[in-house]
Amino acid sequence: MNRDAEGGALSPAELRLLQHLQLLRTDAPEPTAELSAAVLGSVRWQSAVRPYLVASGGLAAGLAAAAGVVLGAGARR
Amino acid sequence: MHDPDQGLVERTLAGDLSAFEKLVQRHQGVAYRIAARIAGPDEAEDITQDAFLRAFHRLSRFRAEGSFRAWLLQIVHNTALNVRGGRRSEPREEVESLVEATAADELERTPAERLEDRERRERLDSKLRMLQPAHRAVLVLRDLEGMSYEEIATVTETPLGSVKGRLHRARRELIQILRENTYDWELPK
Secondary structure, X not given: OOEEOOOEEOOHHHHXXXXXXXXXXXXXXXXXXXXXXXXXXXXXXXXXXXXXHHHHHHHHHHHHHHXXXXXXXXXXO | OOOOOHHHHHHHHOOOHHHHHHHHHHHHHHHHHHHHHHHOHHHHHHHHHHHHHHHHHHHHHOOOOOOHHHHHHHHHHHHHHHHHXXXXXXXXXXXXXXXXXXXXXXXXXXXXHHHHHHHHHHHHHHHHOOOOHHHHHHHHXXXXXXXXXXXXXXXXXXXXXXXXXXXXXXXXXXXXXXXOOOOOOOOOO
């Protein structure tokens, strides 16, 4: 079949190119067996520390706001 | 359109990490292949890991009207291009039948023929890397992964018409590169 079903007619050179590209499909690179374990490991520790980071970020923001109020009041005196 | 990953996405959002593990296992192959073809095999593992982590942390932003796979591959594609610095049934059936034929042929091939195939694969892979990254990406997604134009448009965040034009230019560019190669790729004029 000399058509790309969605893209229209293919030239003879394009058809030949697609045949060559099959070589790459049969020898596709594959991830190592450790990949999913590495992703899940990172997800687990990041999920574990995230609430603390969010909480400490909130605390820091609160302290900064409080310091701003105190310093602002001091400066007005 | 029903997304087969939707249930796993919802469970992940509810805090079930085993659901996300299933998503990783389901899509790591295609994510890795695309990363390797766009950015090179040395970077592929890092890109794939990085893309899955980004997907996990951004999952609440994922809109269920699209597919999780296309959304994930969009992250892989963007990450791979940054690192670089830089279904339809008919074609898929064609490709699959060719792959099956190749696998059957492989059993009957002599060691010399297999060696020649390997050399051709390596040459072709190196020529593919000579394409502009954006051209290489659409060619990989269409001609190696067999994706639909619509899915490619989502993954590359490019209008459908531009995908078609870009793919045409990518094929033309690769044909030109192969014609300039000393190895005879038997590409008709």
